[in-house]
Amino acid sequence: MLELIVFSLLNGLVYGLLLFMLSSGLTLIFSMMGVLNFAHASLYMLGAYFAYSISAKVGFWPGLVIAPVLVGVVGALIERYGLRNVHRYGHVAELIFTFGIAFLIEESIQLIWGKQTMDYREPEILSVPLFTLWGTDFPAYKAFMLAVSIGIFIALLLVLTRTRVGLIIQAAITHPNQVAMLGHNVPLVFTGVFGVGSALAGLAGVIAGPALGTFPGMAAVLGSIVFVVIVVGGLGSLWGAFLASLLIGMLQTFAVAVDYSLEDLFAEIGISTSKTSALSDLYTVTVAQIGPILPYLLLVLILIFRPTGLFGKREV
Amino acid sequence: MSTAIELIDLYKSFGSTEIIRGVNLAVEQGERHAIIGPNGAGKSTLYNLITAKYLPTAGRIRLRGEDVTGCPPYEINRMGLARSFQVTNIFPRMSVFENVRCGMLWAMNYRYSFWRDVDELDDVNARSRQVLEDIGMTSRADVPAGVLSYAEQRALEIGITIAGGADIVLLDEPTAGMNRSETDHTVELVRRITENKTLIMVEHDMSVVFGLADRITVLVYGEVIASGPPNEIRGNPAVREAYLGEEVD
Amino acid sequence: MIDRRQFTRLAAVLAAGLVAFPTLAADPVRIGFIDPLSGPFAAVGTSGLRQAQFTADEINKAGGVLGGRKLVVVGFDNKISPKESLIQLKRVIGDGIQFIMQGNSSGVANALIDAVAKHNEREPDKRVLYLNYSAVDPSLTNEKCSYWHFRFDANADMKMNALTDVIAANKKMKKIYIIGQDYSFGKAVAAAAVRDLSLKRPDIEIVGNELHPIGKVKDFSPYIAKIKASGAQAVITGNWGADMLNLSKAASDAGLEIPFYTYYAAGNGITKAIGAGGVGKVRLVHEGPSNPPLTDAWRNLEKRYEAKYNDKENFTQPRISNTVHMLANAINKAKSTDPAKVAAALEGMRYTTIWGDVVTMRASDHQLQMPIRISVHTNKGIEFDMDHSGYGLLTESEVSAHVASTPTTCKMKRP
């Protein structure tokens, strides 16, 4: 039992921190520009594909650096030449635009790389077990993912609290309408934030590609979850995004381990249930089975009972 | 005469800043009442409190004797109170005619009807044409409201406000940003359409105020410093002081 | 709305577009290959399509069917979805194609068998024949059986019977974990495993019986942790495609080195992912021999196929060869491409496979009666490796067609 808990914790942490790498960029972009970037997860996918192509030519490590930069450039271009033009039609049009971009990126990837899963692998040096606990190995690559995510988290924290740009961004988050009055080049800041957010997503893709697979549907797998994270955490709150990422990561990992259903609960307290009823699915499905619904259920509940999210100050 | 609107000990703060500080005010039915005051006196806030856009921090609001504090705007409206906006607030993608028509659908009892064709609602359409006539926009009926000139949009704004036939009308700076002739035109319009109705308006232009109002309330720093007929206000020293020697004429 | 003129113009464009549909061209005999060509199972689907096309080409080189007509296999992407499969089926029928081939996902097969039966009844002059090369849900040749459906692979019960024989022979085996995809096939495998084990070895405890969403789980580590925690000594799984690939990846990452009894743990990258960790541990039940190749004909075919795809591909599904060959034979025997006549010709047909097995299409349920083999993942004694990895499958035991056969409950409605 203990080993199950420890390994579920570790797996949840890896997954949760990966989510944070995505959601941090998304929440920064949303709080500053009011743009809910539907294409964020697509940029994550793009990162994995770029890294795959680069790693096939020059190896994993250069890809780790080059691919996020490329994705950042793509993101900045999208902001500069796309989003900015659509801005005058309002936030809904922006959202529709980013939806279109997401669609287009997915199709472009299939056009260029085909529809199959790419054989993008971790480097040899990391494809060994790091340590063995109760007979189960913990792969070095997962530890590497953890290290990169934590590194990014710390770097982000330092940039936001210790640098001038960080202070501008913080000001922009709390008072989105007043940054312009501070006399900064707002469009440039926007493009920069969008680019950096995209690069973070790209980096997440680079390190997730070998672990979660590099295939055209990889954006769809995480896309909606990332939205859940930023809403549950509270829009505009990086800490909220961080904690919500971990929460969702743990939730999904631990759910798999729990084989209990409502029926078992009823049995504990002495209520017997009928297997034949049309509604019997409701109480016979196990927690492990409903794992995929949990984040969305959480989202809906949060929106009903606490519209500001767990840590947000602004109502969504 | 009975009271149309009564404000009792009204307070409103935004954060720690108190904007309205204990306002008591009663407006009689059929009265044309103007609220004036220097910039930052809280006129707009008070206006928005009466029309339920903001919720008061403390105090009560009564509409014809009935407590309406905390009611949503649409309920206030259904009780016969209509308001205009300082910043033009129309339905830009709909035609002028549609704008006016939307202003009266509820009042004419069509509510959420989803089976009647609006083009076949003869009473509504006749009345819409009448309102357009009243605000002098018959020729612009089919134009999308978003492309109207500023003055036209202001007029339309008033048209929407009065379309429902509410007998308490609140106007927020109806002549803001207009030149002399446009202002005169608007004053005439307001006078005409508020015949036999209660009017409460917030206005900067003193000529408009003194030309229209039966009673004037002067608001300074969130408090009422004077309230009375134009003559009385004109002579009130406290008012003169508040306006820092500005000529009140 | 748009005005009248625009309506007429629109109508003209519409009509022109619709009339311009390609109508039936009689010359080649076309086979609509409805399988996932995109998404998580694209690798399996496209490799199946290549093998079918390759086989058709071989037949064409030898003179085609009906004295010179060519066989053409046309791919239709169903994205592994039953709904999309039916849409593609409509396209296939609309294009005048008379034969469809499908294999991946019994969920799709359940939809197709039903839709084909309905269609053939409603439009008897446009009938189609459904050749199932790999969807092994037993119900397809039992309670859901159809005259218009032929299965060219051993069903899940037949395969599980063979697998559990091997498991039962290991007296030390006490705890088994079953994991599968959450749809009809995964459920059928689990049910068969539970049933067979309780008959053959009631002392074996099933410590886990788990279904996971099909094609959606990318990281199986949580499941592996659970298997590990359950103390299982072996795993039975029917997973295939990406789900098998990711499961074996996670297992090898976590160092889970217990035996896996599988249906499809080879090829399309899976063999490579299992690698050294699975040597002598991963076993799989299948129809054809991988190593040793048994006949020179089979050896040559493998070599030609691998050469064509630069050693990146293996002929992983020999049953596809049987399917296309038996169809060709049936067309020749019926002297027609009329699905009703071809179906009649297929019933009871005997065929000797390229690797020398003699198989029979049982008329009562249209289930091919065939020998089954259990092979082990290894790097010793391998003539043909898979995924260019040095590892491959070595046949360990063989169950004859007669022994592998299971009775059927099929009560077939015949036209």
Place this chain on the structure above:
Amino acid sequence: MAVANTAAPGRSSFLRRNAIWWAALVLVVLLPQVARSGTAIAVLNQMCIMVIFSLSYNMLLGQGGMLSFGHAVYFGLGGYFAMHLIQLAGGAGFFMPLPLTPIAGGLAGLFFGLLFGSFSTNRAGTVFAMISLGIGEMIAASSLIFVKFSGGEEGITADRTDLTPFFGHRFGSEVEVYYLIAGWMMLSAWLMYRFSRTPLGRMANAVRDNPERAEFVGYSQRRVRLLSFMAAGFFAGIAGGLFALNYEIVTEETVNLVTSGIVLLQAYIGGVGFFAGPIVGAVVYTLLQTLLSNYTEIWAFYVGLIFVATVMYAPTGLTGIIMMHLPIYRVRKLRTLALPYLKVGVPALCCAIGVIGMLELLHYLSVRAVGQSTKRLFWMSLNVEQPTPWIVFGLLAVGGFFVARRMAPALVAAWEAASAQAQGRGER
């Protein structure tokens, strides 16, 4: 027909409006006589279902200002319920003609519209979009888990011919089903058009334009949105019911995000500002999907390009572009635009051919089998390993782009001149 949103009241006469509906009806009746192949009928069926679905979507986006990423929920749940009804009636044999079954779908859509709308329509805009996405994902995931209701991965199926015959029809053939679907399409489209002309429909526009103002004329914005949302759910459910009886299968994909995305795509490409926009969008999308996909594997990429171009350069959609020319057409000045259009159109076409050529070659590089190097494109065999096709397509693309850009100002000028005339005439 007049533009739904800015239509002049009482101007277009009752008779003329109906004339268009009659014309549409005749067209719908005659189409299967013109296009007889099985594929054509299948395409028409799909098209009609999508028309209803897109129109219902536009009740949200175009008319109510609610951007939904989860409209397929009501489509799919409608499908499930209708399918259960068909199963039930087929099994139990009670009186239930097939043409009535979509109503079950509609009611299901209505009910779930009420259920989910009750908390998701409090706000419009981005918030609404996000909640709709969450609900969409939740229902899609649930439909794989609650197998008793949804059949899981395999979905649920039924035989539509098991039901009570409807005036002797069992709906075995595709053409019979076409007339059933087309009939529902005409009815639904007409009802939705009517809806847009009712007080509630008008107020939905008003709330979209200015929710605050709507509150101050007596309407609760939440209530208006909720009612529109339910109506949209109802018609989406009808479309779902028709889907169920057409394909005789309903699966998770009918409720999932992809379907929700497609309907957004269709409505937007067609033009959300017009009642007819989603109709045009559904027709164009279905044609692209079914015809274009015969010629190219990357058809969805082209759809994506068209969509993004629409968002960026023509937010009024295809219908908007057509409507832009209507006033000019009325003053018979369309001819003055022909030459400028030609001057821009020909180089633009060259550019498009160049771009398409390069994309197709690029795609071919990734999917070709070993040893293959010739791609059939534009009735030519091209060798991707030779530089020539790449250079030619590249030149076409770049050259066409620059020539088109040089010619564009002349077109804009001509267009402005013509529309100025049209306006002058309009004001007189």
